[in-house]
Amino acid sequence: MNALEFLVVSLGTFAALNGILVLGLNLQFGSTGILNLSYFTTVAVGAYATGVAELPPAPHGGLVQYVGGFNWPFPMAVAFGVVIACCFTFVLGGLAFLRLREDYLGLTLFSVQAGVLLIVTDYSPFLDGPRGVQGLSGPFQDQLSPTGFEVMYLGLSLVFVVATYVVIRNLDIAPLGRLFRAIREDEVAAAAVGKNSWRVKTTAFLFGGATAGLGGALVATYTGGWDPGAWQTPETLILLSAIVVGGRGRPLGALLGSVLLIEGINEAGLFIPTLGDRPDLLPALQGVATALALFAFLWWRPQGLLAERPERLPKAAVVRTVQPTR
Amino acid sequence: MNALGFGLVDASILAIAALGFTLQFGVTNYVNFAYGAFLTFGAYMALAANVEPFHLSIWPAMLIGGVCTAIFGLLLNQFFLAPFVARRRGLIFALIVTFTLSLMLGDIYIIIWGSDFKELDYSGTVAHEVGPFLWSNYDIAFMFITGVVLLAVHLLLTRTSLGRSMRAMGDDLNLARVCGIRTEAVVAATWGISAFLAGVAGVMLAIEQRTFTTTLGDNFLFLILGSVILGGIGRPAGAVIGAVVIGVAVQIGVLFIPSGLAPVLVFVALIGVMLLRPQGLMGATPRPPGQL
Amino acid sequence: MTTRGAASVILQVDGISHSYGGLQAIKGVSLEVQRGTFCGLIGPNGAGKSTLLDCISGRIKAQKGRVIFEGVDISGWPLHRTARAGMVRTFQVSRTFQRLSVISDVMVGVPNQIGERVVPALLGTWREDQRRHLDGAVRMLHRFHIAEVAENLGSALSGGQQRLVELSRTMMTHPAMLLLDEPFAGVSPVARRELVAHLRSLCQDDGVTILMIEHRLDLIEELCNPIHAMADGEVVASGSMSELRQNDRLISAYLGHVDDRSRKSQP
Numbered sequence: 001m002n003a004l005e006f007l008v009v010s011l012g013t014f015a016a017l018n019g020i021l022v023l024g025l026n027l028q029f030g031s032t033g034i035l036n037l038s039y040f041t042t043v044a045v046g047a048y049a050t051g052v053a054e055l056p057p058a059p060h061g062g063l064v065q066y067v068g069g070f071n072w073p074f075p076m077a078v079a080f081g082v083v084i085a086c087c088f089t090f091v092l093g094g095l096a097f098l099r100l101r102e103d104y105l106g107l108t109l110f111s112v113q114a115g116v117l118l119i120v121t122d123y124s125p126f127l128d129g130p131r132g133v134q135g136l137s138g139p140f141q142d143q144l145s146p147t148g149f150e151v152m153y154l155g156l157s158l159v160f161v162v163a164t165y166v167v168i169r170n171l172d173i174a175p176l177g178r179l180f181r182a183i184r185e186d187e188v189a190a191a192a193v194g195k196n197s198w199r200v201k202t203t204a205f206l207f208g209g210a211t212a213g214l215g216g217a218l219v220a221t222y223t224g225g226w227d228p229g230a231w232q233t234p235e236t237l238i239l240l241s242a243i244v245v246g247g248r249g250r251p252l253g254a255l256l257g258s259v260l261l262i263e264g265i266n267e268a269g270l271f272i273p274t275l276g277d278r279p280d281l282l283p284a285l286q287g288v289a290t291a292l293a294l295f296a297f298l299w300w301r302p303q304g305l306l307a308e309r310p311e312r313l314p315k316a317a318v319v320r321t322v323q324p325t326r
Numbered sequence: 327m328n329a330l331g332f333g334l335v336d337a338s339i340l341a342i343a344a345l346g347f348t349l350q351f352g353v354t355n356y357v358n359f360a361y362g363a364f365l366t367f368g369a370y371m372a373l374a375a376n377v378e379p380f381h382l383s384i385w386p387a388m389l390i391g392g393v394c395t396a397i398f399g400l401l402l403n404q405f406f407l408a409p410f411v412a413r414r415r416g417l418i419f420a421l422i423v424t425f426t427l428s429l430m431l432g433d434i435y436i437i438i439w440g441s442d443f444k445e446l447d448y449s450g451t452v453a454h455e456v457g458p459f460l461w462s463n464y465d466i467a468f469m470f471i472t473g474v475v476l477l478a479v480h481l482l483l484t485r486t487s488l489g490r491s492m493r494a495m496g497d498d499l500n501l502a503r504v505c506g507i508r509t510e511a512v513v514a515a516t517w518g519i520s521a522f523l524a525g526v527a528g529v530m531l532a533i534e535q536r537t538f539t540t541t542l543g544d545n546f547l548f549l550i551l552g553s554v555i556l557g558g559i560g561r562p563a564g565a566v567i568g569a570v571v572i573g574v575a576v577q578i579g580v581l582f583i584p585s586g587l588a589p590v591l592v593f594v595a596l597i598g599v600m601l602l603r604p605q606g607l608m609g610a611t612p613r614p615p616g617q618l
Numbered sequence: 619m620t621t622r623g624a625a626s627v628i629l630q631v632d633g634i635s636h637s638y639g640g641l642q643a644i645k646g647v648s649l650e651v652q653r654g655t656f657c658g659l660i661g662p663n664g665a666g667k668s669t670l671l672d673c674i675s676g677r678i679k680a681q682k683g684r685v686i687f688e689g690v691d692i693s694g695w696p697l698h699r700t701a702r703a704g705m706v707r708t709f710q711v712s713r714t715f716q717r718l719s720v721i722s723d724v725m726v727g728v729p730n731q732i733g734e735r736v737v738p739a740l741l742g743t744w745r746e747d748q749r750r751h752l753d754g755a756v757r758m759l760h761r762f763h764i765a766e767v768a769e770n771l772g773s774a775l776s777g778g779q780q781r782l783v784e785l786s787r788t789m790m791t792h793p794a795m796l797l798l799d800e801p802f803a804g805v806s807p808v809a810r811r812e813l814v815a816h817l818r819s820l821c822q823d824d825g826v827t828i829l830m831i832e833h834r835l836d837l838i839e840e841l842c843n844p845i846h847a848m849a850d851g852e853v854v855a856s857g858s859m860s861e862l863r864q865n866d867r868l869i870s871a872y873l874g875h876v877d878d879r880s881r882k883s884q885p
Binding site for chain 2: 101106114234241281288298
Binding site: 167170171174175176177178179181182185186188189190191192193194195196197203308310311312313314 | 675677696697698699701702706707708709713714715716717718719721722723725726727729731732733734735736738739740741742744748749752756768769771772784787788790791
C-alpha cells in the first residue's frame with residue numbers, strides 16, 4: 001500500500017470512528033437536549049479504561065505508572081472500556097440531573113471535564129499524567145502486517161459505526177425517540193402527562209455514554225495510546241460543530257456533519273504545507289474554522305443541513321382526516 | 327500557617343476573577359465559558375505594554391491589561407454576544423456560543439502569539455514576614471489591590487444607579503425593563519466591568535505563575551467556577567466568600583494530599599454544594615434560568 | 619382511568635401551606651372536590667390560586683399539608699407521578715412541543731407505550747401498539763377540531779390551537795381529574811365558545827372531574843359549580859355563584875378586581 005492508499009484507508013477509519021463519537025453526542029444533545037460538555041471526558045474514560053485493561057501491570061518503580069493493568073485481550077478490554085464509561089456516565093448523570101437548574105447542568109458538566117483533565121494530567125500515579133497510556137494494540141496486530149492491520153481496522157470500524165447507527169436509529173424512530181425530543185422541548189409538559197424526565201434523560205445519557213466509551217476504546221487501540229493531548233476540550237467542539245452543521249437530532253445528519261467538518265477540515269489541513277517553524281498554527285486555524293462553521297450555522301440555520309423531520313400521519317390516518325368521524 | 331498565607335493570596339486573585347464572573351452572570355443570566363480567555367487576554371495585553379514594545383513598568387501594564395480586556399469584552403458583547411442572544415433566544419445557544427468562543431479565542435491567541443511560554447517583566451520579589459505569614463511584596467500588593475477592587479465594586483453596586491440596575495436585573499429581567507432600566511446598556515457596561523476584572527486577575531496570575539501561555543485562564547476557570555458555585559452564582563459577596571474558601575482550602579489541602587489531586591478538593595466542594603445547598607452559601611439570584 | 623369504588627370525594631386538600639422566601643403564598647388551604655363536578659377556583663391576583671394548583675399537582679412540594687386523591691395520599695408526589703395516578707393539568711401559558719408536529723405532540727400523552735421502553739425500541743416490536751394509539755390520537759384531534767393541523771409544528775400554531783393541542787395531549791392519558799390553569803386566557807371570543815363546549819363535554823360526556831382557575835367570572839358562572847374563592851392565600855368562600863355574590867368578605871377582597879362584565883350579557 002502506497003502513501004496515498006494508506007492515507008485514504010486511515011481517513012476512512014477516522015471517519016468511521018468519529019462517526020461513532022458524533023452519534024453518541026447527538027443522542028445526548030441533539031435529540032434529548034443535554035449539552036454534555038463532558039462528552040469527550042467520557043470518551044477519554046473509555047479509552048483509558050480499555051488501555052489499563054489491555055496493558056500488562058505497570059512495572060514497579062518504573063518510569064511508567066498507571067492503575068490497573070489486567071492484560072486482557074482486545075474484546076474484553078473494549079467491553080471493559082464501555083462498561084467503565086457507562087459507570088462514569090451514570091455518576092455524572094446522577095450528579096447533573098439532580099433537579100438542577102438548566103444552567104447549573106452546563107456548569108456542572110463543564111466543571112467536571114475541566115477538573116478531570118487537570119487531575120489526570122497532574123497526578124501521574126493515576127494514568128501517567130501527560131504521557132498517558134501507550135502501547136495499546138488492536139486485534140491481531142501482531143499477526144498482521146501494518147497494511148493488513150490498517151485494512152482490518154477499517155473494516156472493524158465500519159462494522160462498529162454501522163452497528164451503532166442501527167441501534168441509535170432504532171431508538172430514534174421508536175416512541176422512545178419521540179420521548180427524548182419531548183423532554184428536550186419541554187420537560188414540564190412531558191411530566192404533566194406522566195413522563196419521568198429523569199429516567200428518559202438518564203437512558204439517553206447512558207446510551208450516549210456507552211457510545212462515547214466505545215469510540216474512545218477503538219480510537220485508543222487504533223492509534224496505540226491515549227494521552228491528555230489527544231483529549232481536550234477542542235474535541236468536544238468538533239463533535240458539537242458536526243452536529244449543529246450536519247443536522248441537530250438526526251443521526252444521519254450528525255454523520256454527515258462529521259464527515260464534512262472533521263474530514264473536510266482535517267483533509268484540508270493535510271494538503272497545506274507545514275508552515276515553517278509554527279507547527280501549532282495549522283491546528284489552531286482548523287479550530288477557528290470549525291468554530292466559525294458552528295457560529296455560521298447557529299446564526300443562519302440552527303437545525304443543520306439535514307433537519308429533523310417532524311412526525312407525520314400514516315397514510316391510513318391521512319385518509320381519515322379528510323372524512324372526519326364526528 | 328504559611329499555607330494559610332499563600333491561600334489568602336490565591337484567594338485574592340480568585341476573588342477578583344470570581345467577582346467579575348458572577349457580576350456578568352447576574353446581569354446576563356448565562357454562563358460565560360470564555361471567561362478564562364478574558365484572563366489570558368489581559369495577560370497578553372500586559373505583556374505588550376510591559377515587555378514588547380512599550381516597556382512600561384508592571385503596574386501600569388496591569389492597568390492597561392485590565393482596560394484592554396474591558397474594551398475587548400465590550401466589543402465582543404456589542405457585535406457578537408448580544409446579537410446572538412437576541413436572535414437565538416435560549417440558554418443552550420448562549421452556552422454553546424460562549425463555549426465555542428472560549429476555544430476559538432484560545433486558537434486565535436496561538437495564531438497571534440504562538441504557544442510558547444511568555445514572561446512578564448517585573449523587578450525582583452522580596453519576601454516579608456507579616457506576623458505568622460510569609461509574603462512577597464507582590465503578594466501584599468495583590469491583596470491590597472483586591473481590597474481596593476472589592477471596595478470599588480461594593481460602592482458601585484450600592485451607591486450608583488448602574489449598580490442598582492445590575493442588581494435589579496439579577497432579580498428579574500422583565501421587571502427591570504418595566505421599571506425603565508435600559509437593559510442593553512447595563513449589559514454592555516457589565517461586560518466591560520467583568521472583562522476588566524478578568525484582565526487584572528489574568529495579569530496577577532501571570533505574575534504569580536511567572537510564565538504563562540495561551541491556556542492561562544482556562545485552567546484557572548475551574549477554580550473560579552468552584553468559587554462562584556460554592557458562594558452562590560450571581561452573588562458578589564458569595565463569589566468573594568467562595569474564593570476565600572477555595573483559595574485557602576486548596577493551599578491547606580495540598581499539605582495533606584498530592585498537589586496533582588488538588589482539584590479533587592474543589593470537586594468535593596462542588597458535589598457537596600450540589601447535594602446539600604445547590605443555591606450556594608449566599609443563595610443564587612432569583613432570576614429564572616431561561617430568562618435571557 | 620379507574621372507576622374506584624363509590625367514593626364521591628375525588629380530591630381532598632388538607633391544610634396546604636407554602637411560602638416563597640418570606641412571602642406566604644397560601645396558608646392552611648383545605649377543600650374537597652366531588653367526583654364528576656366542574657369546580658371553579660377564583661380570586662384576585664396574588665390570592666395563591668396558581669400556587670395551590672402547583673402544590674396539588676405536584677409541581678411544587680407544599681411545605682405543609684396533605685393532598686389525598688382517589689383515597690391515596692399523594693402529598694409530595696412529583697408532577698409525573700400525580701399524572702400517572704390520574705390527575706393531570708394544563709398551564710397558564712399553553713405548553714406545546716415547539717419542534718414536534720401536533721400529532722407527535724399529542725402522542726406523547728399516551729401512557730404505557732410499548733415503544734417507550736428500551737428493549738422494544740431496539741427490537742422494533744412496538745409498531746402494532748403504536749398503530750392503535752395513533753388511531754386514538756387522530757380521533758382526539760378530530761374531536762377538538764384540530765385534525766387539519768396535525769402535521770404542523772408546535773411553533774406554527776395559534777394561541778387557541780396550542781390550547782387545544784395541550785388539552786388533547788392531556789386527554790390522551792384518560793385522566794380522572796383535570797386541573798386547568800386559566801384556559802381561557804388569550805383565547806379569542808369565537809374560540810372561547812368552542813372551548814366552553816369542549817370543556818363541558820369533557821366533564822359531562824367523559825366524566826372527568828375538573829378544577830379550573832379562571833378570571834372571567836362569566837365563564838366560571840356558566841361552567842362551574844361549586845366555586846371556591848381565594849384571597850390572600852386562603853379559601854374565603856365556597857358555593858354557587860349567587861351565594862358568593864352575597865359574601866361580604868369576598869366582595870371586599872375583590873374590590874378593584876371585579877370583572878364588571880359578569881353582570882352584563884356577552885357582547
